[in-house]
Amino acid sequence: MGQISLNLPQIGLNNSTEDAKIPSDFTTLQTVINGNLDTTNISSTAGITDAQLASPGNSFRKLIFFNIGQIQGSLSYSPSGQDFIIPPLGPLISNGTGTSIPVPILPSDSGIASQPQDFQTAGKTTYCRIRGVIAQNATATAVNATVRLLYVTGVGGSSGFVSYTLSPVSGTDCNNVNMSFANTMQPFESGQFALSATANQYFTIGINLSGGTGTTPAASFGAVTAGLYAYTA
Numbered sequence: 001m002g003q004i005s006l007n008l009p010q011i012g013l014n015n016s017t018e019d020a021k022i023p024s025d026f027t028t029l030q031t032v033i034n035g036n037l038d039t040t041n042i043s044s045t046a047g048i049t050d051a052q053l054a055s056p057g058n059s060f061r062k063l064i065f066f067n068i069g070q071i072q073g074s075l076s077y078s079p080s081g082q083d084f085i086i087p088p089l090g091p092l093i094s095n096g097t098g099t100s101i102p103v104p105i106l107p108s109d110s111g112i113a114s115q116p117q118d119f120q121t122a123g124k125t126t127y128c129r130i131r132g133v134i135a136q137n138a139t140a141t142a143v144n145a146t147v148r149l150l151y152v153t154g155v156g157g158s159s160g161f162v163s164y165t166l167s168p169v170s171g172t173d174c175n176n177v178n179m180s181f182a183n184t185m186q187p188f189e190s191g192q193f194a195l196s197a198t199a200n201q202y203f204t205i206g207i208n209l210s211g212g213t214g215t216t217p218a219a220s221f222g223a224v225t226a227g228l229y230a231y232t233a
Contacts, residue, residue, distance in 0.1 A: 066227035081210035098161030124232035132226035150206035
């Protein structure tokens with residue numbers, strides 16, 4: 001709206017000639033306060049922009065969690081496509097396979113015991129995005145790799161191991177990375193998607209391998225870093 005200017009009434013007169021200025025000035029103040037405040041009304045030393053006033057949640061992006069794992073050599077997978085968990089600092093874990101490596105699992109953003117949702121901002125829509133990179137050694141892994149969010153629909157296992165039942169979350173796929181490269185890094189990123197607020201759902205970051213021969217070359221090694229971010233728009 002810009003800076004305001006009030007026509008201040010003169011005090012002490014013996015007539016009502018100045019009375020009309022009083023409601024006029026209050027109306028001007030009311031107009032500014034009720035939705036028309038902008039950066040011209042705020043000190044320039046505050047460093048606040050109009051975009052921040054209009055959309056305070058847009059400038060924030062929160063890292064929920066990230067996984068760092070390895071696409072190991074001599075790994076058996078289905079050439080038609082198989083999902084694996086990207087575990088912390090370990091080899092990929094396939095659907096239903098027991099492991100002693102702890103896996104980061106995120107509950108849905110439903111709130112527990114009537115707590116508020118963690119990734120919601122009033123008046124904004126919350127989205128998620130997966131971003132990361134694959135670093136490959138001198139022997140190309142020679143597979144198609146697609147990082148995605150996975151549902152963890154069940155757990156099992158015994159004798160010091162735990163296994164996870166997995167299924168892909170629709171709409172969370174990152175761009176496919178054709179791992180025919182060597183001694184280089186390749187980034188990947190998903191489109192935006194909503195984080196489920198349905199209670200009793202659990203997620204982890206995984207990777208789908210397809211193509212190739214069904215087994216990665218023995219000397220190959222791919223290091224995968226993938227982060228799940230939440231942001232508002």
